[in-house]
Structures are given as structure tokens and as C-alpha cells.
Amino acid sequence: MSSATDAPSAAGALTFFLLALAAGLGAANLYYAQPLIALIADDIGLDETLASLVVTVGQLGYIVGLLLLVPLGDIVENRRLIGAILLCAAAGLGLAFVSTAPSMFLLAALMFGVGSVVAQVAVPFAAHLARPEERGRKVGSVVSGLMTGILLARPVSSLLAHWFGWRAVFLIAALAMLALAAGLRLALPARRPGGRSSYRRLVGSLWPLLRSQPVLRRRAAYQAAMFGAFTLFWTAAPLQLSAPEFGLGQQGIALFALAGAASVVVSPFAGWLADRGFSTAATGAALLLAIAGLLLTELGVAVSSVVVLALGAIVLDCAATANLVFGQRAIFMLAPEIRSRLNALYIATFFFGGALGSALASPLYALGGWAAVTTAGSAVLLLALAYYATEFRARG
Numbered sequence: 001m002s003s004a005t006d007a008p009s010a011a012g013a014l015t016f017f018l019l020a021l022a023a024g025l026g027a028a029n030l031y032y033a034q035p036l037i038a039l040i041a042d043d044i045g046l047d048e049t050l051a052s053l054v055v056t057v058g059q060l061g062y063i064v065g066l067l068l069l070v071p072l073g074d075i076v077e078n079r080r081l082i083g084a085i086l087l088c089a090a091a092g093l094g095l096a097f098v099s100t101a102p103s104m105f106l107l108a109a110l111m112f113g114v115g116s117v118v119a120q121v122a123v124p125f126a127a128h129l130a131r132p133e134e135r136g137r138k139v140g141s142v143v144s145g146l147m148t149g150i151l152l153a154r155p156v157s158s159l160l161a162h163w164f165g166w167r168a169v170f171l172i173a174a175l176a177m178l179a180l181a182a183g184l185r186l187a188l189p190a191r192r193p194g195g196r197s198s199y200r201r202l203v204g205s206l207w208p209l210l211r212s213q214p215v216l217r218r219r220a221a222y223q224a225a226m227f228g229a230f231t232l233f234w235t236a237a238p239l240q241l242s243a244p245e246f247g248l249g250q251q252g253i254a255l256f257a258l259a260g261a262a263s264v265v266v267s268p269f270a271g272w273l274a275d276r277g278f279s280t281a282a283t284g285a286a287l288l289l290a291i292a293g294l295l296l297t298e299l300g301v302a303v304s305s306v307v308v309l310a311l312g313a314i315v316l317d318c319a320a321t322a323n324l325v326f327g328q329r330a331i332f333m334l335a336p337e338i339r340s341r342l343n344a345l346y347i348a349t350f351f352f353g354g355a356l357g358s359a360l361a362s363p364l365y366a367l368g369g370w371a372a373v374t375t376a377g378s379a380v381l382l383l384a385l386a387y388y389a390t391e392f393r394a395r396g
Helices: 003-028 034-044 053-068 070-074 078-098 102-115 118-129 132-164 166-187 199-204 206-212 214-241 250-275 279-302 306-332 336-395
Strands: none
Touching (some): 003 078, 053 070, 053 336, 078 118, 102 166, 118 336, 199 206, 206 336
């Protein structure tokens, strides 16, 4: 008797689970190499002064994918697009597995960086599949998968490399991409967007779109500040944790990174709040919570407590995760026919903030220690709060 109603909900649950898995594993591809830079550079003969290219080239590929592939979600059948992007990621990860020279690995990084944007096609797809009254919750579940991938990639790759070598990380990731491509092909419904624009016009519309959408600009600015503080913290944290007052090794740092994974539970709750119209107030709360998290990490360093430092990391990560859900839910309510382009602009903008945060982490830590890191992160978040305050003045 219940099969007629239960079957669709079960299929829906599987579909959203696979989309969350694709978002998480796709985003994780960008972060596997971060703790393995020294191992990879030494093995493939990359000069230590250029070792950071192992990560940088992947990020460049991600930006390319955001601006050139994600907008295709507005004109290309989405299931086929997701499959093609997953295969690109699998090819890049497979090439990384067999790389023996710097040029070979950097080409691989560019490829799997481009393929990592599958997460940013999966999230709008979830928004399309969800009913309006549950869109925030469903998007939150997929964003939870994305954030889980980001937060777990570093500790998982560190531990796998410790046990099996760095190449095993990329082999396992490549096989996961192939399995996902097959699973999503079977589970996802076909979605053929109504847009009929040419590809050139589609990409050319990105800048005018950014200028014409104030909600997009605001939400991107809030999350750029939030993600900047997030990457500032997580890039500087290993430096602090390996310092004499903590003295953690590679495995200890990997286990510390697991603390941030606790924040993924906040995504569905953030989506629930957004669905009930609390996004604006909750955004201000998230910005304040992120500042509180940074100040808590300052206390942790002052008293040399890994536990307090980890609590601060969890608070900061919860704030960043929740704010990401609030932002994506807001832009996905604007116009379904341009949803993929809106998402591409949103993610590209806040990833730029994240890139700045990671680039400044080492110089700030070298110049002023952990206090400089928390001060810079808090200052950026205070600027975002000042901009947030103008939202109420504009309404008044």
C-alpha cells in the first residue's frame, strides 16, 4: 500500500545523496595535494621553490572550469554535462597517479582542477530538483557533502599517503570519479534547460549578470570574506600546530583537521533556517560567529591548548558552512534559467577571497605569529559586517 508513495521519496533521497557525494568528492580533488606537496615535488623532480604549483595549477583549473564549464548548465543537458566533467576529473587524477615529471603532473592538476567543478553543477541541479519550500534544505544537504569533501580531503590524503604512498591517493580518487559517473548516469533524471543562447554569448553574459544582480554581489562579498578567513586559518594552522608549543607531526595535524568536519552537520539546519525566511538575520549571526571562532583560536594558542584551538576551528567552519548555504539559497531563488551562471559567479568570487586568504597566511604568520592571522581574519569579517549593515539602510 505504501509503495506508490514511498518509491519516489526513496529515489529522491538516493539522487540527492549521490549529488552530495559528487559535490564532496569533486571538491576534495582540489585539496588532496595540499599536505603532500613536499612528497610529490621530491618524487617528480619539481624544484622546492616551485612546489606550491602542485596546488596552484589545480586552483587555476578550477577557476577556468567555473567560468567556462559551469555556465553550460544553463544550456546543456545537465546529466550529460556532469558525466563529462567527472570523466575529465578521472582522467586528470589518473594522469597524476602515473606522473613522473613536473610538466606531466601539472597538466594532470590542471585537468582535475577543471573536473572539480562538478560540485558547482551538482548544487544547482539539486536546486532544480527540489520543491521551492524545501530548496534550502536540499541545497544544504548537497553543500554539506561539498564541505565534507573540502574538510576531509587533507587529513584523508595525509593518512593514505602515510600508509600507501601519495600516488594511491590519486588512484583511489580517479576510481571514485569513474564510479560516480556511472552511478549518476543511472540515478539522475534528464534535465534539458530551456536556454538557447550560444556558448560565446553565455560566457560573455557573466560580467553584465554580476552588475545586474545586487543579491548576487552581496552574497558573494559576504562569502568571499568568510572563505578568506577560513582559508587563512587552515593554511596557517599547520604552521602553528608544528611549532614547539604544540609540536604535532603530519599525522597529528591530519587528525586535527578532522575537527573541522564536525561543521558539516550545520548545513541542513542552515537550509531549514533559510527556507523559513531567516537568511538575513542568520547571515549577520554567522559573520559574528566566525569572528568569535577566530578569537577562540587565539585563546587556544595563548594557553597552548589543542582542544580550545579545535573548538575555535569548529565554530569558524560552522559559520563558513552556514553562510555558504544562505548565499546559495538566496541566489537560487533569483532566476532558474540563469542559475548555473549565478552559481559560477558566486563561487568564483568567494574562491578569489579564499585564494587571497591562503596566499597571505604564511607571510602574516611569519611577520606576526598567530595574532597576526586572527587579527587579519577578524578585520576582513568586520568589513563584511559593515557592508552587511548597509543592507538594512538600503531597505529603510
